[in-house]
Amino acid sequence: MTVRVQSEPFDMGAEVEAFSATSKGAGAVVTFSGLVRDEEGTLDTMEIEHYPGMTEKALEEIRTQAMDRWSLTGAMIIHRHGPMRPGEQIMMVATASRHRSDAFAAAEFLMDYLKSRAPFWKKEFGRDGESWVAAKDEDEKALGRW
Numbered sequence: 001m002t003v004r005v006q007s008e009p010f011d012m013g014a015e016v017e018a019f020s021a022t023s024k025g026a027g028a029v030v031t032f033s034g035l036v037r038d039e040e041g042t043l044d045t046m047e048i049e050h051y052p053g054m055t056e057k058a059l060e061e062i063r064t065q066a067m068d069r070w071s072l073t074g075a076m077i078i079h080r081h082g083p084m085r086p087g088e089q090i091m092m093v094a095t096a097s098r099h100r101s102d103a104f105a106a107a108e109f110l111m112d113y114l115k116s117r118a119p120f121w122k123k124e125f126g127r128d129g130e131s132w133v134a135a136k137d138e139d140e141k142a143l144g145r146w
Contacts, residue, residue: 003059003076005055007080010080012031012089019094022074023074025073029094030094030095031094032111034111034114045083045084046083046086047084048120050119062113063077063110071102093107116139
């Protein structure tokens with residue numbers, strides 16, 4: 001499966017190995033993994049919510065756009081939901097192509113989409129209480145380049 005939304009942690013090394021093995025003809029594989037960060041040192045947990053079915057459909061659509069736009073031999077998105085602690089993996093993308101430029105561009109495109117348009121909602125729980133994570137202007141600006 002090329003898009004997964006799951007609560008359980010994943011093994012990035014095993015995921016990259018499996019993805020690479022199915023990316024026949026690729027000369028480049030690009031991966032990115034996002035982690036829960038604690039910028040202020042006060043975060044206990046981040047909880048990510050989503051609507052099952054809707055989220056997977058939206059991620060599959062953006063994956064298809066990347067496959068159509070760049071010369072890729074494969075693209076994968078894994079995104080977690082539920083409670084996570086600082087340092088845990090939230091998500092990963094992997095792209096494969098004959099040449100590195102397409103793999104890098106497609107991975108950046110997927111990341112920009114995930115940061116600004118993917119249907120996930122994040123809530124942080126910490127020493128100062130709880131709050132929803134607001135969209136960032138720089139994420140919206142990054143999406144504009146595509």
